[in-house]
Amino acid sequence: MVISIWSxxxxxxxxxxxxxxxxxxAQGLDASQSIAVFILISASARPxxxxxxxxxxxxxxxxxxxxxxxxxxxxxEGEDWLAGLLRTLVIQLDRLVKPPFANRTFxxxxxxxxxxxxxxxxxxxxxxxxxxxxxxxxxxxxxx
Numbered sequence: 353m354v355i356s357i358w359s360x361x362x363x364x365x366x367x368x369x370x371x372x373x374x375x376x377x378a379q380g381l382d383a384s385q386s387i388a389v390f391i392l393i394s395a396s397a398r399p400x401x402x403x404x405x406x407x408x409x410x411x412x413x414x415x416x417x418x419x420x421x422x423x424x425x426x427x428x429e430g431e432d433w434l435a436g437l438l439r440t441l442v443i444q445l446d447r448l449v450k451p452p453f454a455n456r457t458f459x460x461x462x463x464x465x466x467x468x469x470x471x472x473x474x475x476x477x478x479x480x481x482x483x484x485x486x487x488x489x490x491x492x493x494x495x496x
Contacts, residue, residue: 423454423471425464461487
């Protein structure tokens with residue numbers, strides 16, 4: 353599973369590098385294995401969406417993996433009007449682009465983890481709690 357946490361400014365090269373790094377780490381997986389992608393846009397930092405340069409580098413990271421991605425969950429946390437607007441924007445872009453894998457946008461990581469668990473169950477067998485634990489570890493950098 354590839355977990356990417358975006359909490360930077362729109363032109364933050366470090367945040368973009370983390371996304372690319374997540375896919376590079378996934379290269380160590382068995383080439384026949386499907387992967388799931390969980391993108392968390394952290395509300396605590398109130399980040400803006402990445403700019404065009406950052407989006408391009410993320411898109412380049414995705415290309416070699418498109419055929420292996422089983423599902424992708426995008427979470428933009430927050431309950432204010434801006435968070436709702438950004439979720440709507442992402443959903444509309446996905447409808448235009450039509451990714452070749454299951455793809456949904458959520459307001460909470462719990463909803464996203466539950467959907468991802470159900471969607472990838474036949475291939476990756478990860479439960480909701482396991483996905484949430486993996487996200488917490490990726491976010492904090494500490495293993496319990």
